[in-house]
Amino acid sequence: MEWIDSGYILGVRRHGESSVILEAMTRDHGRHLGMVRGGRSRTLQPVLQPGNEVQLTWRARIEGHLGHFAVEGLTLHAARFLSSRQALFAMTHVAALVRLLPERDPHPGLHEALGHLVEVLGEPDLAPALIARFELEVLSDLGFGLDLATCAVTGRQDDLIYVSPKSGRAVCREAGAPWHDRLLRLPAFLRGEDGMPAAGDIADALRLTQYFLERDVFAPRGLAMPEGRRVLLESLVTGQEKG
Incomplete structure (x- = not known):
């Protein structure tokens, strides 16, 4: 063959x-x-x-x-990573996520997303948002996709700023207000809205994906979230590399 x-x-x-x-x-x-x-x-x-x-x-x-x-x-691409601890941590983390997929099972969309991601690893203005989006795609391809299109309570498609940690569905500002301290933040860029996300939005996005990766993917397999991801999150949201 x-x-x-x-x-x-x-x-x-x-x-x-x-x-x-x-x-x-x-x-x-x-x-x-x-x-x-x-x-x-x-x-x-x-x-x-x-x-x-x-x-x-x-x-x-x-x-x-x-x-x-x-x-x-x-x-x-790897030659560019050697001078950036952030890029090395990111590549290690991304590879660990891809290893969660069944061997020899095609995922063309994820392959394309991986290509876009490796092109910008080490660029703090571009990589963080793509990593969060990549994690969302991994969740979706593993069968744990989040529903960020409509509010789980009202059916609205606008002003969606929360995600329910129970259902993985978006919640609008009005419906989520009474329980805002129990809901996860939904940054606008994860819904495809234009604009460069701020550091706080990046942190919220990575906390959002981490919650569902830990609950639905790592914990059922008896695995812990890799320590490298914590270091990666810290370096991405501060824009500084840890020496």
Whole structure:
């Protein structure tokens, strides 16, 4: 069997003396693993870094086998990450989210969103909002999408500023006022409204997605939210890197 696809590298692990097992998020074949012979060579190591966009040729005798990858670099984003702790934390976190998806299950929309995200990792004015949106897409693709289109109480489509932590549905200002201290904040940019989100909106967005990721995704699997995400949140909302 053989296919050719583009993808973004999520990570590698050593296999034998000179090879590696490569994990990538591909456009048409989802999260996929394969062996790369000679993957620890000086030629391939710079290519096989998390965040890089590559062309992959996968070959195996039968579909269920691990198979082998031939790799060609397309856009080597990872070189930009080396000088930014924020970008490294972000890429590690994003890769951990993608690993929650079933292997070999195509998610073309998430693949596209990942492509947009890796292009701006390390840019504090752009990355935070895309990370929050990416987390929303992960929740949706895992079957836990939030309903941010209409108010859960009134059916209104305007002035939606809260999200119910119980139902994951939006709540308008008027209906949510009596219970505002029990509701999660819904930043306008998560609903597609124009304008550059402020640091407080970024923090609210990441707290919103974290709540549902912890409740619906990590906790049922017996997993804790990665510590790296906390550090990432701190650095993103302050616009400073922690040294």
